[in-house]
Amino acid sequence: MNIPLEHILLLSAVLFGIGILAVITKRHAVVVLMGIELIFNAANLNLVAFSRHDPQLLQGQLFSLFVIVIAAAEAAIALAIVLRVYQHFKTANLSDIVTDVNK
Amino acid sequence: MELTELLKPLAGTPQTTTALVVLLLPLLAFLVLFGFGKRLPRRGDWLAIGISAITFALSVYLFTQTWNTETYHTRTVWFSLPSAIVSDFTAGLLLDNLTVLMLVIVTFISTLVQLFSVGYMHGDTGYHRYFAYLGLFTFSMLGIVLVDNLLLLFIFWELVGFSSYLLIGFWFERPATVEANKKAFLVNRVGDIGLLLGLFAFYTYFRTFDLETLRTLIGSGEWLNSSFIVSYSLNGEPWLLELSPLLLTLAGLGLFMGCVGKSAQFPLQIWLPDAMQGPTPVSSLIHAATMVAAGVYLLARCYAFFTPDALTVIAIVGAITALLGALAALNQFDIKAVLAFSTISQLGYMVMGMGTGAYDASLFHLTTHAFFKAALFLNAGIIIHAMHRGLHHAQLENVDPQDIRNMGGLRKTMPFTFYSYLLATAALAGIPLTSGFLSKDAILSVSWAWAQTMSANGNLLYFIVPVTGFVVVVLTAYYMTRHMWFMFFGSFRVPFNVTQIRFSSKLETERVMLVPVILLAILSSGIFFSLNPLSFSGSWVVNGIGLENLPLSLLAAELVQAVAIQDDANHLVHIVIGVASALLAIVGIAIALIKYNRKTSEQLATEQLNSTFARLSYNHFYLDTFFNTTFVKPALWTATTLYRVDKRIIDYTLNYGSKWLVVLSKMVSWFDRLVVDGSVWLVGALSKVFGMLGRNLQNGKVQSYYAYSLFGFILVILYIVLF
Numbered sequence: 001m002n003i004p005l006e007h008i009l010l011l012s013a014v015l016f017g018i019g020i021l022a023v024i025t026k027r028h029a030v031v032v033l034m035g036i037e038l039i040f041n042a043a044n045l046n047l048v049a050f051s052r053h054d055p056q057l058l059q060g061q062l063f064s065l066f067v068i069v070i071a072a073a074e075a076a077i078a079l080a081i082v083l084r085v086y087q088h089f090k091t092a093n094l095s096d097i098v099t100d101v102n103k
Numbered sequence: 104m105e106l107t108e109l110l111k112p113l114a115g116t117p118q119t120t121t122a123l124v125v126l127l128l129p130l131l132a133f134l135v136l137f138g139f140g141k142r143l144p145r146r147g148d149w150l151a152i153g154i155s156a157i158t159f160a161l162s163v164y165l166f167t168q169t170w171n172t173e174t175y176h177t178r179t180v181w182f183s184l185p186s187a188i189v190s191d192f193t194a195g196l197l198l199d200n201l202t203v204l205m206l207v208i209v210t211f212i213s214t215l216v217q218l219f220s221v222g223y224m225h226g227d228t229g230y231h232r233y234f235a236y237l238g239l240f241t242f243s244m245l246g247i248v249l250v251d252n253l254l255l256l257f258i259f260w261e262l263v264g265f266s267s268y269l270l271i272g273f274w275f276e277r278p279a280t281v282e283a284n285k286k287a288f289l290v291n292r293v294g295d296i297g298l299l300l301g302l303f304a305f306y307t308y309f310r311t312f313d314l315e316t317l318r319t320l321i322g323s324g325e326w327l328n329s330s331f332i333v334s335y336s337l338n339g340e341p342w343l344l345e346l347s348p349l350l351l352t353l354a355g356l357g358l359f360m361g362c363v364g365k366s367a368q369f370p371l372q373i374w375l376p377d378a379m380q381g382p383t384p385v386s387s388l389i390h391a392a393t394m395v396a397a398g399v400y401l402l403a404r405c406y407a408f409f410t411p412d413a414l415t416v417i418a419i420v421g422a423i424t425a426l427l428g429a430l431a432a433l434n435q436f437d438i439k440a441v442l443a444f445s446t447i448s449q450l451g452y453m454v455m456g457m458g459t460g461a462y463d464a465s466l467f468h469l470t471t472h473a474f475f476k477a478a479l480f481l482n483a484g485i486i487i488h489a490m491h492r493g494l495h496h497a498q499l500e501n502v503d504p505q506d507i508r509n510m511g512g513l514r515k516t517m518p519f520t521f522y523s524y525l526l527a528t529a530a531l532a533g534i535p536l537t538s539g540f541l542s543k544d545a546i547l548s549v550s551w552a553w554a555q556t557m558s559a560n561g562n563l564l565y566f567i568v569p570v571t572g573f574v575v576v577v578l579t580a581y582y583m584t585r586h587m588w589f590m591f592f593g594s595f596r597v598p599f600n601v602t603q604i605r606f607s608s609k610l611e612t613e614r615v616m617l618v619p620v621i622l623l624a625i626l627s628s629g630i631f632f633s634l635n636p637l638s639f640s641g642s643w644v645v646n647g648i649g650l651e652n653l654p655l656s657l658l659a660a661e662l663v664q665a666v667a668i669q670d671d672a673n674h675l676v677h678i679v680i681g682v683a684s685a686l687l688a689i690v691g692i693a694i695a696l697i698k699y700n701r702k703t704s705e706q707l708a709t710e711q712l713n714s715t716f717a718r719l720s721y722n723h724f725y726l727d728t729f730f731n732t733t734f735v736k737p738a739l740w741t742a743t744t745l746y747r748v749d750k751r752i753i754d755y756t757l758n759y760g761s762k763w764l765v766v767l768s769k770m771v772s773w774f775d776r777l778v779v780d781g782s783v784w785l786v787g788a789l790s791k792v793f794g795m796l797g798r799n800l801q802n803g804k805v806q807s808y809y810a811y812s813l814f815g816f817i818l819v820i821l822y823i824v825l826f
Contacts, residue, residue: 020813023806023809024806024807024809024810024813025806032806094804094805094806095804
């Protein structure tokens with residue numbers, strides 16, 4: 001079964017859009033991180049899809065592997081930051097973390 | 104010649120101090136009477152008359168001191184302007200023959216008139232006010248006579264105008280009186296404009312108003328290439344004047360304009376008949392010695408400043424005035440109107456004499472005229488007074504007491520008045536042995552000599568002037584005879600007993616009124632003026648103010664001397680002229696007698712103006728109407744129009760303009776608020792908006808930063824993709 005590239009790109013775009021939407025609109029830091037994961041995955045999907053036409057095979061897949069590793073590390077760091085932030089502000093809600101400059 | 108040197112102060116002498124006292128006493132009388140007259144016993148007439156008598160006595164003293172002996176002159180610096188090209192303004196008194204002669208005449212007549220007024224004005228509500236005004240009037244006239252410079256003379260000149268305004272309008276509750284004094288005042292102002300311009304002209308040329316200095320300066324000039332050249336220095340700075348004769352003539356005629364106004368010369372004589380609205384003694388004073396004489400006096404004082412051309416104009420104006428006045432007097436019915444027109448005519452004589460070089464004769468006529476005209480007016484006053492009394496007794500209130508048609512036969516009832524009137528009339532008509540004969544003869548002789556001199560080049564038109572003089576002699580004799588006939592001859596024409604006009608059974612009028620009249624009438628006889636009553640050349644007046652005593656200047660000296668020489672050469676002509684004028688006077692009298700002797704009492708009482716000429720002369724040739732239509736009406740029309748323009752256009756424009764201005768200012772304020780303030784506000788608001796925008800961008804929210812950067816990134820991508 002051969003899925004046309006356009007479908008994959010479209011899916012990737014939808015994923016990216018959902019990810020962006022999550023990043024921009026969601027209040028909770030963890031959900032935002034989840035949106036970032038979605039964006040990563042949209043990129044990974046593209047990488048994997050484009051690698052099919054790559055004359056040097058598996059280059060795209062390797063890239064996506066790197067991306068997954070970096071994303072895992074990043075998620076760990078980000079979660080750690082979120083935890084610190086939660087400890088400090090008693091909330092993980094991004095709009096509440098904003099410190100009022102006047103305060 | 105250094106001007107400051109000529110103008111240096113001169114110390115006073117006892118004579119000039121006395122003159123100052125003479126000048127100030129009437130002013131004192133005016134102030135006291137005006138302020139406290141009501142509270143004084145007899146309301147202060149004794150004070151006025153006493154002061155007048157003192158001034159008269161002092162004047163006589165000054166006369167004896169000055170006449171034909173010496174000239175007294177005192178002068179101080181009045182004020183000076185801080186300028187190198189303006190000399191000091193001086194003020195001073197000058198006593199010479201002319202001054203002291205006028206001084207005696209003015210104070211004498213003034214005293215007699217005030218004495219007369221005690222009777223005439225008896226019981227008037229303004230009694231003390233009347234004497235106060237007379238004091239002011241006398242003061243002003245004495246000022247004109249005594250001062251030594253033109254500026255001061257002008258000040259007193261205007262004071263005379265003002266005090267005559269007060270006196271003519273003395274009965275100010277009568278509308279006609281107010282009209283008359285307004286007219287006299289305004290018409291005089293017309294002349295005064297000319298006088299003022301003349302003063303300015305002489306000041307501009309010679310930088311001083313002082314008469315003596317002016318005379319010296321003009322005397323020092325010379326004629327060169329038909330222009331008059333004078334050089335003098337002022338504060339060390341030399342001035343060289345080169346004047347065309349036309350300028351000097353015009354300046355002289357400017358001075359003459361003042362005389363035209365005051366002395367009622369053609370064409371400004373219209374005020375004088377109206378001035379009869381004042382009390383009769385006032386008319387007497389104004390007509391005889393003071394106001395109208397001031398013009399002739401001015402001519403005499405400024406005689407050195409007139410060019411031959413100016414003198415010719417003066418002679419012609421005088422001749423016209425003499426003729427017109429005499430013609431107008433022919434058909435008057437008002438007792439005072441006849442005398443008023445006669446005054447105009449006689450003043451014309453004097454001015455004509457001045458113009459023809461008969462300087463001394465004119466002043467002589469001024470002197471004699473002062474006495475007999477004062478006598479005539481005071482007599483007229485007695486008659487009016489008596490008529491009032493009679494009409495009041497008979498309760499005939501609507502009969503005019505001044506209309507000579509209502510009189511008649513008064514010679515039996517009022518013999519003193521009749522004889523004094525007769526004497527003064529004879530003098531006015533120029534019957535030999537009277538003073539008027541002498542002075543009129545003198546003017547006629549010189550004017551004849553003048554015409555001979557002037558017509559040497561063959562132009563016989565100059566003879567019109569002396570011929571006019573002769574015609575006026577006939578006319579004067581005629582109208583005065585008619586006047587006398589109406590009043591004193593025939594029978595009394597108002598239906599009541601003529602004796603009712605007498606004061607008491609023994610007296611025709613109050614003694615206090617009779618004495619001045621008789622005195623003046625006696626002084627109308629020639630013996631007082633010349634020991635030879637048939638020849639004027641022996642007169643002490645003529646000798647005292649003769650040309651040899653006149654410091655003649657260069658301007659008209661040649662002409663005047665030529666006329667004098669011609670006059671001296673006219674031995675035979677003198678006799679002819681004397682006889683001719685006497686004969687002409689008799690002819691005039693005869694015509695009047697023939698005309699009126701035939702008429703019955705009824706005809707006289709109802710005499711009307713039948714011919715066109717009679718109406719013309721009665722209405723003074725419609726000069727009043729003429730002036731009314733040519734000057735007064737247009738002036739009034741212009742004034743009304745200007746008033747309307749002011750009201751309808753300027754005021755309207757201003758009113759609506761201000762409304763429009765309010766609207767405009769509202770618009771401007773609206774514009775200001777909305778556009779100017781608004782744009783300023785907009786700038787602020789915009790920066791506020793942008794500031795808000797910028798601030799809102801940096802809201803510290805990670806997500807929004809993220810969104811912005813994404814948005815930007817997309818824009819960049821779009822840019823790369825699309826372009």
